[in-house]
Amino acid sequence: AQSVAQPEDQVNVAEGNPLTVKCTYSVSGNPYLFWYVQYPNRGLQFLLKYITGDNLVKGSYGFEAEFNKSQTSFHLKKPSALVSDSALYFCAVRATGFQKLVFGTGTRLLVSP
Amino acid sequence: DTAVSQTPKYLVTQMGNDKSIKCEQNLGHDTMYWYKQDSKKFLKIMFSYNNKELIINETVPNRFSPKSPDKAHLNLHINSLELGDSAVYFCASSPRQGTTGELFFGEGSRLTVL
Numbered sequence: 001a002q003s004v005a006q007p008e009d010q011v012n013v014a015e016g017n018p019l020t021v022k023c024t025y026s027v028s029g030n031p032y033l034f035w036y037v038q039y040p041n042r043g044l045q046f047l048l049k050y051i052t053g054d055n056l057v058k059g060s061y062g063f064e065a066e067f068n069k070s071q072t073s074f075h076l077k078k079p080s081a082l083v084s085d086s087a088l089y090f091c092a093v094r095a096t097g098f099q100k101l102v103f104g105t106g107t108r109l110l111v112s113p
Numbered sequence: 114d115t116a117v118s119q120t121p122k123y124l125v126t127q128m129g130n131d132k133s134i135k136c137e138q139n140l141g142h143d144t145m146y147w148y149k150q151d152s153k154k155f156l157k158i159m160f161s162y163n164n165k166e167l168i169i170n171e172t173v174p175n176r177f178s179p180k181s182p183d184k185a186h187l188n189l190h191i192n193s194l195e196l197g198d199s200a201v202y203f204c205a206s207s208p209r210q211g212t213t214g215e216l217f218f219g220e221g222s223r224l225t226v227l
Contacts, residue, residue, distance in 0.1 A: 032213055034215055034216075036218075038154075041221075042220060042221075043117075043203060043218035043219050043220045043221050044156075044203070044205075044216075044218040045218070046215040046216070046217070049213070049215055051213045088154060090156065099144060099161055099163070099168060099169060099207075100158060100161070100169055101146075101158070101216060102158070103148075103155075103156040103157075105153075105154070105155055106154045106155070106156075
């Protein structure tokens with residue numbers, strides 16, 4: 001069975017500082033990994049995905065994520081946080097050949113001015 | 114143009130009533146989903162249809178019945194509503210089954226059962 005763990009309920013960072021939101025996964029076979037962001041009272045928006053190839057994936061709004069197979073991790077990063085990045089972030093995994101996308105419990109990112 | 118649209122956006126109703134939420138996507142995708150987000154923001158898949166065929170049916174009470182009249186529409190009907198059904202229900206779509214495509218989500222339908 002697929003599963004995703006986001007160990008931090010909330011991450012606090014000052015504007016301009018780098019941010020990291022952690023994600024680890026468990027899946028049989030090769031994973032397809034995704035990050036989504038949810039702003040208050042909105043649907044989820046796709047940020048980036050890892051399918052294959054380069055372990056460093058770049059996505060929307062300056063976000064990037066690094067796939068680490070040995071640590072089964074897919075942490076989301078941004079070099080310089082903005083207050084407008086404050087939102088709820090979800091990591092998700094899909095096993096190769098399966099349609100079901102399983103989400104983590106979400107991490108609230110709070111960027112202070 | 115909204116890619117994935119859900120109606121209604123808000124729904125307040127009494128226990129025991131029956132209600133429906135409609136979803137339409139104009140992305141030309143073959144696969145559609147219903148997800149439930151509870152009060153703790155946890156997202157759980159409920160159903161998925163691929164070109165009108167049910168392909169994912171999680172352990173959801175029989176009171177929930179999805180219907181897909183065509184591949185652009187996926188509706189959710191809920192019978193005999195209970196307090197625990199209160200949640201935000203998200204519709205999503207993705208390219209055809211088995212691909213690496215991401216999901217595109219609607220804005221959600223917030224259901225409150227009193």
